Amino acid sequence: MTTVNLTPKHLLLALLVVLVWGLNFIAIYVGLKEFPPFLLCAVRFGLSAIPWIFILPKPKAPLKYIIGYGLFTFAMQFGFLFSAIHFGLSPGLASLVLQVQVFFSIGLAFLFxxxxxxxxxIFGSLISFVGIGIVAAHVSGGTTFIGLILTLLAAFSWATGNMFTKKVDANSPLSLVVWGNLIAFPFMVAVSLLVEGPVLIMSSLQNVSWITIVAIIYTVYISTHVGYGAxxxxxNSYPTSVIVPFTLLIPVVGFIGSALFLGEDLPLWKLWASLFIMGGLIFNLLEKQVLKLLKIIKIEKPDDFR
Incomplete structure (x- = not known):
């Protein structure tokens, strides 16, 4: 089996995505203080698509793949995720539960x-999920069951979107993001009108504060354009099993960011969980070195055993 390692430049790019997406949970939490979840999604998708669709060409792919990408990666993932946080799931815990998409992504990539x-x-991923197990064992009563279920649905949607990403030959990664948001925008506008209603929508738009505007700017231009573009x-450049494990670091950023900016508790068990998550990722990244070490141990046995 061929082992693929990231170049140093691409490793830094992956870590930048982790930082951007980890802090995005704080921006979502802030935005949901004034906007209902589906409206916040619709605003995000609209600003992410317009006016960029007039600048960036449509990706070279059958329309069904672009539609699938937009619906699963954006409309469904964030519709479920925003609703989960709206129903009481903390930003730090939401960032963790969403990482179940690692298993979904690797499984779907093998299947398709x-x-x-x-x-x-696989072993490295299991090490990381010891950290997730530690968090699961400390779930408090403040976490709602519906919030947990919605986040799991968001994780599966993200994993499915990753499969469509591999099917689309985009001229640039950013063009796929922009056109995917264009697909999600009218869908989420319709959901917001049906579920939240025009009265709540107008009230939210008329009374928006500057801090909510900053949160929306972050989710649109930093999390969406920079994060999803990268x-x-x-x-598209590496096997799914090489890239997806990086998302296991997102909860670490989510926990620390929530503690610093939102005052969320950061007890010792969260630090232990973060260490296991990072340890599993490092194990994945050093796979080539581990294989070489095992081969050396097997070939060059000590004299006493010859």
Whole structure:
């Protein structure tokens, strides 16, 4: 089995995406203080698509793949995720639960693309999910069941969107993001009108504060354009099993950011969970070195055992 490692430049790019998306949970939490979830999604998608669709060409792919990408990666993922936080799931915990998409992504990639992960990558992912298990064992009563279910649905939507990403030959990763948001925008406007109603929509838009505007700017131009543009490039450049484990670091940023900016508690168990998550990722990244070490140990046995 061929082992693929990231270049140093692409490693830094992946870590930048982790930082951007980890802090995005704080921006979502702030935005939901004044906007209902589906309206916040619609505003995000609209600003992410317009006017950029008039500048960036449509990706070269059948329309069904672009529609699938837009609906799963944006409309469904963020519709579910924003609703989960709206129903009481904390930003830090939401950033963690969403990482179940790692298992979904690797499984779907194997099912549809025969993108088979190595045993070492599977082992590294299991190390990381010890950290997730630590968090699950400390879930408090403040976490609602519906919020947990919605976040799991968001995770599956993100994983499905990753499969469509690999099907689309975009001229640039950013063009795929922009056109994907264009697909999601009218869908989410319709959902917002049906579920939240025009009265709540108008009231939210008329009474928006500057801090909500800053949160929306972050989710649109930093999280969406920078984050998903870079992510699309990485997913198309490397096997899914190489890129997806990086998202396991997002909860670390989410926990620390929520503690610093929102006053969310950061007890010792969260730090232990973060160490396991990072340890699993490092194990994935050093797969090539681990294989070399095992080969050396096997070939060059000590004299006493010859």
């Amino acid at each position: 693309f025969q993108d088979r992960p190595s045993l070492l990558k 992510w699309g490039f990485l997913v």
